[in-house]
Amino acid sequence: MTTTAWLPHSSHWGAFSARMGAAGLELRPHPADPDPSALLHNMPTALNHRARVAQPMVRRGWLERGPGPDARRGRDEFVALPWDRALDLLGAELARVRDQHGPGAVFGGSYGWSSAGRFHHAQSQVHRFLNTVLGGYVRSVNSYSAGASGVILPRIVGTMEDVARRNVTWEAVAQHSEIVLAFGGMALKNSAVASGGISRHVERGAMDQAARRGCQFICIGPLRDDLPEEARAEWWPIRPNTDTALMLALAHTLLAESLHDEAFLATHTAGWPVLRGYLLGEADGQPKHAEWAAPITGIDATRIRDLARRLTGRRSLITVAHSLQRAEFGEQPVWMGLALAAMLGQIGLPGGGYHYALGALGHTGRRSVAVPIAALPQGSNAVRAFIPVARIADMLLHPAEGYDYDGRSYAYPDIRTVYWAGGNPFHHHQDLNRLRRAFARVDTLVVHESAWTATARHADIVLPATLTMEREDIGGAPTDPVLIPMRRLAEPFGQARDDFAIFAALAARLGREHAFTESRDVRGWLRHLYEPTRAALAERGLPAPDFDGFWNGPGLDLPFAPDDGGILRRFRDDPAGQALHTPSGRIELASEVIAGFGYADCPGHPAWIAPRDVPHAAAPLHLVANQPATRLHSQLDFGATSQAAKRRGREAMRIHPDDAAARGIADRDVVRLFNARGACLATATLSDAVMQGVVHLPTGAWYDPEDPAQDAPLCVHGNPNVLTRDVGTSSLAQGCTGQLTAVEVERFTGNLPPVRAFDPPLPILAAV
Ligand SMILES: Nc1nc2c(c(=O)[nH]1)N[C@H]1C(S)=C(S)[C@@H](COP(=O)(O)OP(=O)(O)OC[C@H]3O[C@@H](n4cnc5c(=O)[nH]c(N)nc54)[C@H](O)[C@@H]3O)O[C@H]1N2
Ligand SMILES: Nc1nc2c(c(=O)[nH]1)N[C@H]1C(S)=C(S)[C@@H](COP(=O)(O)OP(=O)(O)OC[C@H]3O[C@@H](n4cnc5c(=O)[nH]c(N)nc54)[C@H](O)[C@@H]3O)O[C@H]1N2
């Protein structure tokens, strides 16, 4: 398929248009984008890459012995089957599990980012299929992104939407903020990405404009480049997972020097006496002053006091990155950051106060689109059981065992079938060796994938899915002002099919085709899903073309709602009339509800709880395993931008020159990172942008076990999740704690094993 016209399309990292030339796919970013992302260049090489899955595959052991627990997952051979046979087998297996165990034995959480199109959104497709065809599934709640904050924020201030989306905008930062204290920074690599699509990357420009006006940006975190050069920021390195202690000490200084806003605390918060007592050490005898925080955080007490004073008398904004809560006791910095902002009294003012996760994604700090955006209806789920998303390995390893979550006790369901489409647990989960043991326990693991990820390699049934570029869709997000007709750019690779087509064929085998498809084909669904947007535009008297007009255009402009500061502005202006949806109607600096849960790992007010997963003799360095700059998670790790950043074919690990020297490590040396849970290789980059005592290995390099038959094989490519811990943030939220762990690093002196992550598994047997 070659096209001469440039056709619009979209991705989580940017809207673009493309045409298929003789030399392959040519791309150009959306014309309105002031700062397009390099992630776009991962796409053309992906289309025909050898890592693609070309045809349906069934694991040999499953085919020969049938469903059941099997430790050979991940090291068995695969047998290529024709579509019809693979679908027959899977349809029969789903019917067996439904009839013998009920839909409550199917885990369909299927967490993951999928692709940008709103119709083919794989997670929505799998949920709709399981609801309409099987009668439901065990779901997962919350996210790996915001596991802790998603639970605690509604209890103390407002929903994630209200605190992380409809809050302080980048326009307000550019115009009004005078000091921005960014815990975890606001790296441009992160705001490059927004689920559903993004046509304009505005963050670099906004920070530049603010800094030129004299706004001071302060980056609190282990990496200097967590704020861009345009922010002209001060960098305050801090020992990882000690931010709560710094926040408490800043708060203590404000209190001790009467710099806090007593009036705001009196009218807009509840629980201040409790928090004040804790700051003063009334119960535990330990005032949380700067001298107390200095040895914990590694930041000098005088500097902490100075910083507290600098935050007053000007428009101050406190931001707390997702990363801080993707760690042990991650609820605490989210809560204490809010409390610090409340003491400063600027919550709800333009460019001031508290913005959780500003800059974490291209969704935050944006205005909201004022009309609805297409979404595939998922049907209703008759199964009530759920797990907090990051408890998957616990669930599979410990069926029927109890756990605490958000004030209640639950028991893990007994799962036979795990169905995944649009996510990569071998990317997102922690302690991958434990995850392998967990997946060995199920009867059947089904995966739809476009490429041979480690999740596909561990599956029993692998069904090849199209890439977004190979199908038609509608691209849009509630924070972006264009709706994109995503036109097909290439023919499907091999025998790949759309997830929708796969589910429709399975639904037919289970006698429920109409329930799933409602007798619409893809175009029919796109027309159907476009209609609410069109109707809302027409109602506002705005240009509202019919579907064909939209489909043949470059993208449809959508109106933004006004930048009105959201619920926090309204609450500030009218605390009684516009009360928050918390028990007190106010910002809760202490929570009687949370206190009533009686959790030692999440008490009734923000508190310093010393983390346990800290450097020690056998693992003396902090590992920061954050989001990668050169791809979205694991997606298209074989693409050009991601590959260009590899060194000696492996993921680059940054280390401070002094820590490297102490270990005899030179730049470009292959190193081995290890701890009690696992080990991986990476290539060392020496950099003083990383604080001493910390090494930085981003997520997303495809898991590549040297010898998959071992219990804890060496990952030769550099996936940090072989090292991270699989424990919840606390009994409150049970969020994932993958951002940080403790490791040792050494120069790797053995024979260098090849990276085979992108080679299809061998041998692949033909069906007999
Ligand atoms: N150590 C550590 N771990 C982390 C994090 C961390 O900071 N540190 N961050 C966590 C966070 S915040 C997140 S959100 C997760 C992300 O984890 P995931 O969202 O699971 O990661 P992705 O790589 O985006 O996985 C998406 C998968 O879907 C596939 N896919 C894309 N489009 C389609 C489609 O249309 N159909 C089908 N069938 N498949 C498709 C892609 O090929 C890819 O394999 O990772 C988490 N894991
Ligand atoms: N390019 C790209 N962008 C992405 C993604 C991607 O995969 N690629 N993923 C997207 C997703 S799903 C999400 S949820 C967001 C995640 O957004 P975040 O969770 O905010 O992103 P991270 O890059 O993991 O972390 C931000 C920074 O926090 C710092 N940090 C780590 N631990 C600590 C600590 O204890 N204290 C302090 N002060 N700082 C710390 C690290 O230096 C890190 O660079 O990113 C999104 N953006």
Ligand SMILES: [Mo]
């Ligand atoms: Mo995320």
